[in-house]
Amino acid sequence: MVVALNNQFFLLKTCKPGTTFFTGIPVVDLKDPEAKTLIVKACKEFGFFKLVNHGVPFELMSNLENQALTFFSKSQSEKDRAGPPDPFGYGSKRIGRNGDVGWVEYLLLNTNPDVISPKSHFIFRENPQTFRDAVESYIGAVKKMCYTVLELMGEGLGLGIGERNVLSRLVKDERSDSCFRLNHYPPWPEIEALNGRNLVGFGEHTDPQIISVLRSNSTSGLQICLTDGTWVSVPPDQTSFFINVGDTLQVMTNGRFKSVKHRVLADTSKSRLSMIYFGGPALSEKIAPLPSLMSKGEESLYKEFTWCEYKKAAYTSRLADNRLHPFQKYAS
Numbered sequence: 088m089v090v091a092l093n094n095q096f097f098l099l100k101t102c103k104p105g106t107t108f109f110t111g112i113p114v115v116d117l118k119d120p121e122a123k124t125l126i127v128k129a130c131k132e133f134g135f136f137k138l139v140n141h142g143v144p145f146e147l148m149s150n151l152e153n154q155a156l157t158f159f160s161k162s163q164s165e166k167d168r169a170g171p172p173d174p175f176g177y178g179s180k181r182i183g184r185n186g187d188v189g190w191v192e193y194l195l196l197n198t199n200p201d202v203i204s205p206k207s208h209f210i211f212r213e214n215p216q217t218f219r220d221a222v223e224s225y226i227g228a229v230k231k232m233c234y235t236v237l238e239l240m241g242e243g244l245g246l247g248i249g250e251r252n253v254l255s256r257l258v259k260d261e262r263s264d265s266c267f268r269l270n271h272y273p274p275w276p277e278i279e280a281l282n283g284r285n286l287v288g289f290g291e292h293t294d295p296q297i298i299s300v301l302r303s304n305s306t307s308g309l310q311i312c313l314t315d316g317t318w319v320s321v322p323p324d325q326t327s328f329f330i331n332v333g334d335t336l337q338v339m340t341n342g343r344f345k346s347v348k349h350r351v352l353a354d355t356s357k358s359r360l361s362m363i364y365f366g367g368p369a370l371s372e373k374i375a376p377l378p379s380l381m382s383k384g385e386e387s388l389y390k391e392f393t394w395c396e397y398k399k400a401a402y403t404s405r406l407a408d409n410r411l412h413p414f415q416k417y418a419s
Contacts, residue, residue: 109319123243134332134347176206262369299331306359341376
């Protein structure tokens with residue numbers, strides 16, 4: 088479907104909508120003594136789970152949501168001053184540099200306080216201090232929760248006492264190449280023109296980092312792809328987080344965990360706002376299956392690479408590409 092915006096034409100994708108919410112999404116209570124076991128099970132079977140009792144105050148979530156909606160409600164010319172993305176900054180419709188588009192506008196910020204990008208500086212300078220405070224408070228709380236989840240993963244995987252923080256250490260690293268994204272999906276009322284199909288807000292893809300931590304408002308739209316290829320809709324829950332296994336974590340577990348393919352569909356009447364923290368390693372970090380996870384005689388399924396190498400390859404591909412395929416040892 089072709090739409091014209093600001094004298095630019097965009098070819099937007101549509102797809103058949105899911106009829107019901109999927110009730111089988113794994114739910115992990117962070118305070119449950121069995122959380123480590125449930126996390127590992129969910130990562131193996133789905134690459135995805137909902138996290139409750141996570142300890143992040145709802146006030147931080149709702150405050151950032153309100154601040155973000157204030158930004159996205161500005162005029163297009165004002166928002167465009169924070170773009171184009173490099174990759175940080177404001178972007179609209181275009182996702183990456185390789186032709187993918189969606190019914191979305193976004194802000195991408197880096198999370199290392201010592202390496203703030205010029206676009207991030209500009210965004211913080213041009214908006215009230217309350218916006219920066221909301222972003223930094225939220226990211227700080229989510230990082231701590233993310234470290235706990237990664238350490239429980241290590242414990243659940245059976246790593247030794249000295250190795251249980253091997254995953255969290257990569258994200259805690261002061262050189263960590265983590266980032267934070269605010270996605271806004273405006274409503275799409277012209278549903279009659281789609282002949283019963285849904286407009287794709289963000290096309291199908293996997294996340295290249297170690298882990299993704301997503302929180303959204305109460306508007307639906309997120310879908311994940313099950314192992315049998317079926318797309319299912321995730322029930323929204325603005326009080327909880329949704330955790331995605333990323334490509335890098337799939338490699339580090341030698342395929343035990345699955346990087347989940349997901350997408351977002353636009354709603355006909357309500358806007359969707361999502362906040363995603365992407366936990367990544369340092370650019371120079373070498374990525375390979377963890378030796379302590381490998382069984383005797385087990386071979387690595389992947390070639391060793393640095394996060395910088397994989398990041399460059401991932402961001403020069405299309406969204407729906409199998410980004411890990413070139414790094415598999417026995418790719419068919």
